[in-house]
Amino acid sequence: AQWTPADDRYQTMTYNRCGRSGLKLPAVSLGLWHNFGEDMPHRTKRAICRKAFDLGITHFDLANNYGPPPGAAETAFGEILRTDFAGYRDEMVISTKAGYGMWPGPYGEWSSRKYLLSSLDQSLKRLGLDYVDIFYSHRFDPETPLEETMGALDQAVRSGKALYAGLSSYNSQRTREAAAILKDLGTPCLIHQPSYSMINRWVEEDGLLDTVSDLGIGTIVFSPLAPGMLTSKYLGGIPEDSRAAQGKSLRPSFLNERTIENIRALDTIAKRRSQTLAQMAIAWVLRAQGSGGRVTTALIGASRPEQVEDSVGALKNPHFSAEELAEIDQYARE
Numbered sequence: 001a002q003w004t005p006a007d008d009r010y011q012t013m014t015y016n017r018c019g020r021s022g023l024k025l026p027a028v029s030l031g032l033w034h035n036f037g038e039d040m041p042h043r044t045k046r047a048i049c050r051k052a053f054d055l056g057i058t059h060f061d062l063a064n065n066y067g068p069p070p071g072a073a074e075t076a077f078g079e080i081l082r083t084d085f086a087g088y089r090d091e092m093v094i095s096t097k098a099g100y101g102m103w104p105g106p107y108g109e110w111s112s113r114k115y116l117l118s119s120l121d122q123s124l125k126r127l128g129l130d131y132v133d134i135f136y137s138h139r140f141d142p143e144t145p146l147e148e149t150m151g152a153l154d155q156a157v158r159s160g161k162a163l164y165a166g167l168s169s170y171n172s173q174r175t176r177e178a179a180a181i182l183k184d185l186g187t188p189c190l191i192h193q194p195s196y197s198m199i200n201r202w203v204e205e206d207g208l209l210d211t212v213s214d215l216g217i218g219t220i221v222f223s224p225l226a227p228g229m230l231t232s233k234y235l236g237g238i239p240e241d242s243r244a245a246q247g248k249s250l251r252p253s254f255l256n257e258r259t260i261e262n263i264r265a266l267d268t269i270a271k272r273r274s275q276t277l278a279q280m281a282i283a284w285v286l287r288a289q290g291s292g293g294r295v296t297t298a299l300i301g302a303s304r305p306e307q308v309e310d311s312v313g314a315l316k317n318p319h320f321s322a323e324e325l326a327e328i329d330q331y332a333r334e
């Protein structure tokens, strides 16, 4: 029988306006980078997506190269869109990106117009969609004129293959330049996607958070859990089914004794707040909301549906006292 999403799916999620745009995004968004490749059972991917949508997560984040192999996450999600989400497209915000290596030869990576626009066509085919909601330049390309890259994003929007344009991992300076070009072209930059967590604060140091709020661009921050380090899962060793054990973007060597000590201290603070450490880490990136909030949404990954549920629970206790923030600063170090 056809799956139907929960009736109460819009009851508890918070939706934040994305910069100075008309679009609202859920405070927690789901990314499909690591757990949607051919190395994961399809039923798990389906269960994760269903759980997310049931909890009010309307935003699903992809890229051309997510897999393995590259492209597999879009293919899997395209299948789930057909089997489970048919009829719900207008309730969903689906994004994809281009920037990293996709196919052999000089036109298969970086940020030429040639690469970006053919990659978007390939993504749409894999997803089985006529358009994505957000199309990103996945990384700054030092060898391609920014005018060309931004021109390709503008073209994607004008041709109806994307509704909005976004930038990922551009620094503050490049973001200003890119946003100015996009504005001139008449396709304002909707959103910026940088990494950010209690132990990775480059967006504060670089001034990027100030820049995007100045420019009225929304922010979606990836890896708020420092791919699992900011959870309690590594406190008793490295579980076999964890990302560290599989060597996926989290090297076991990061988990040295000092790091574990710090994570344990953070875990104690989280417990005092009646949260899991994962929940506190997500609430922390979203903390400025309400008091001049700068982060629109926390972009999480999950290897099972229970993690999505736990992570969304972060929204139950979003407030931090000045003392708590200072205490976290003491231990939130790599």
Ligand code: NDP
Pocket (backbone or CB within 6 Å): 030, 031, 032, 033, 034, 035, 061, 062, 138, 168, 169, 193, 221, 222, 223, 224, 225, 226, 227, 228, 229, 231, 232, 233, 241, 242, 243, 244, 278, 279, 299, 300, 301, 302, 303, 304, 306, 307, 308, 310, 311
């Ligand atoms: P996270 O920091 O959210 O890490 C996710 C991992 O943490 C999961 O795979 C899982 O690891 C573990 N985890 C998640 N929830 C919990 C929980 N509640 N309790 C315990 N463990 C948990 O983010 P990711 O690094 O996965 O990135 C999220 C998304 O951001 C990506 O899918 C992608 O869409 C985007 N991204 C974008 C990039 C860019 O360049 N623009 C780069 C990187 C990511 P385990 O597998 O061990 O269970």
